[in-house]
Amino acid sequence: MDNKEINPEKKNKCRKGRTYRYRKREKLQNLCFKKRGKVIQDDNWKSFRKWSKHQGLPKTKFTLAEFGGITFQSLKLTSHQLLALYLALEYQKGINSQIYSYIQMLPKDFDDYMPIYFDYKLLELVPDHMKELIDSQKIKFEKDLIKVSGFLKSNKITRERFLWGWMCENSKSWLNSDIRENIAIAPMLDFLNHSFDAKIKGEFNKSNQCYEITTFTPYKKGQQVFINYGPHDNYLILLDYGFTILNNLYNYISLDNEFFKFKIPTEDERIWKFKSKLLMENGFYGDYTLNKSQISFRLLSALRLRLLPEIVNMNDNSNNDNSIFLSPPISQSLITNWKLTLNGEREIINNENEVEIYRWIYNICMELKNQYEMKLKNIDNFKKFESKKSSNGLTNIKLLWIESIDILNSVKELCNEFLH
Ligand SMILES: C[S@@+](CC[C@H](N)C(=O)[O-])C[C@H]1O[C@@H](n2cnc3c(N)ncnc32)[C@H](O)[C@@H]1O
Numbered sequence: 490m491d492n493k494e495i496n497p498e499k500k501n502k503c504r505k506g507r508t509y510r511y512r513k514r515e516k517l518q519n520l521c522f523k524k525r526g527k528v529i530q531d532d533n534w535k536s537f538r539k540w541s542k543h544q545g546l547p548k549t550k551f552t553l554a555e556f557g558g559i560t561f562q563s564l565k566l567t568s569h570q571l572l573a574l575y576l577a578l579e580y581q582k583g584i585n586s587q588i589y590s591y592i593q594m595l596p597k598d599f600d601d602y603m604p605i606y607f608d609y610k611l612l613e614l615v616p617d618h619m620k621e622l623i624d625s626q627k628i629k630f631e632k633d634l635i636k637v638s639g640f641l642k643s644n645k646i647t648r649e650r651f652l653w654g655w656m657c658e659n660s661k662s663w664l665n666s667d668i669r670e671n672i673a674i675a676p677m678l679d680f681l682n683h684s685f686d687a688k689i690k691g692e693f694n695k696s697n698q699c700y701e702i703t704t705f706t707p708y709k710k711g712q713q714v715f716i717n718y719g720p721h722d723n724y725l726i727l728l729d730y731g732f733t734i735l736n737n738l739y740n741y742i743s744l745d746n747e748f749f750k751f752k753i754p755t756e757d758e759r760i761w762k763f764k765s766k767l768l769m770e771n772g773f774y775g776d777y778t779l780n781k782s783q784i785s786f787r788l789l790s791a792l793r794l795r796l797l798p799e800i801v802n803m804n805d806n807s808n809n810d811n812s813i814f815l816s817p818p819i820s821q822s823l824i825t826n827w828k829l830t831l832n833g834e835r836e837i838i839n840n841e842n843e844v845e846i847y848r849w850i851y852n853i854c855m856e857l858k859n860q861y862e863m864k865l866k867n868i869d870n871f872k873k874f875e876s877k878k879s880s881n882g883l884t885n886i887k888l889l890w891i892e893s894i895d896i897l898n899s900v901k902e903l904c905n906e907f908l909h
Contacts, residue, residue: 540590577654684715
């Protein structure tokens with residue numbers, strides 16, 4: 490189930506102006522999807538087909554099984570924990586598992602491409618935001634492992650096997666949004682790969698008790714059918730599914746760190762406190778992003794406030810925190826104008842302020858671009874000297890940086906247009 494096809498429209502577009510970059514990306518893409526998916530006409534597939542026919546799938550609703558005399562439903566576990574545990578236990582039963590044929594179709598391991606398996610050397614190469622996501626996923630997994638272990642008195646399960654079940658569940662489960670926490674594994678449905686171009690409708694049909702998927706994208710016989718996993722950026726796709734998408738429109742860069750680290754000479758602690766309070770009160774504190782086609786309104790708004798040119802009461806050195814409420818360090822009229830820009834009653838505060846904003850963003854883009862290009866060099870060096878074992882992981886990490894540099898270039902152009 491490889492996704493090696495490139496949308497012909499995109500291909501032509503790319504070829505017109507950016508041939509070199511396109512070729513470079515195509516090479517990357519090939520690397521990226523190497524080893525993905527399965528050859529479906531193999532013995533495992535045949536035995537799975539036989540099994541699913543025998544099971545009455547897809548007409549039969551797939552239900553959770555029993556093990557060791559305890560029903561899963563009687564355990565106070567989340568559906569995610571239950572399914573992961575179920576898959577891991579069934580795996581351990583080997584040929585004796587009732588779903589052996591299905592288990593055979595699941596990935597043997599994930600260590601080459603799922604970030605949760607990245608070793609410390611690979612982790613050093615991933616963007617900070619990705620690191621944070623991996624860390625929270627690890628915490629979630631450890632909590633699930635502890636919870637599940639409590640229920641397994643006689644049935645011993647290794648950490649490694651539970652992680653395998655957990656990742657199968659994570660990358661292959663189906664969420665029924667009609668019912669809270671209703672996650673299912675749907676053999677067959679879970680063999681469908683993702684494409685943003687796929688237009689589908691999926692819903693549970695109560696009358697025949699089947700989950701039905703309808704595609705609105707026409708396919709010819711023999712073509713790979715895709716579904717759309719949702720509007721995910723590459724960080725999330727990599728975290729949960731272990732791949733990345735070229736030219737993913739949902740990609741973004743967070744400038745929170747840059748925004749909060751940024752020092753303005755005239756902005757002392759008192760002024761900063763005052764501004765952050767205003768940002769919080771108005772719901773504009775943090776989550777400042779850039780994507781390929783725009784600078785987020787949140788970032789523009791926060792910068793409008795931070796880069797206000799007129800600051801008054803600078804000589805008031807009161808250490809009393811409450812003083813910020815008594816005498817605002819910024820003129821009231823500017824604050825009122827800033828608030829008007831938040832609800833769209835006013836477009837900008839003034840030209841000077843707007844120029845400062847775009848200059849700031851431009852400079853940050855330049856700075857980050859240099860940093861990201863260094864990261865890419867580090868990855869290339871790593872590739873040269875380290876074993877080829879983690880090549881899928883590295884290719885995906887590389888793509889994260891490349892796509893981020895693309896965003897920085899686009900935003901730089903946007904700023905340039907504004908400034909000139
Ligand atoms: C729901 S499963 C799809 C079936 C899977 N290809 C298989 O053979 O079992 C999700 C997994 O498929 C792979 N996958 C899905 N869409 C992909 C894509 N567009 N490019 C690369 N890999 C993809 C990823 O490994 C992902 O974790």
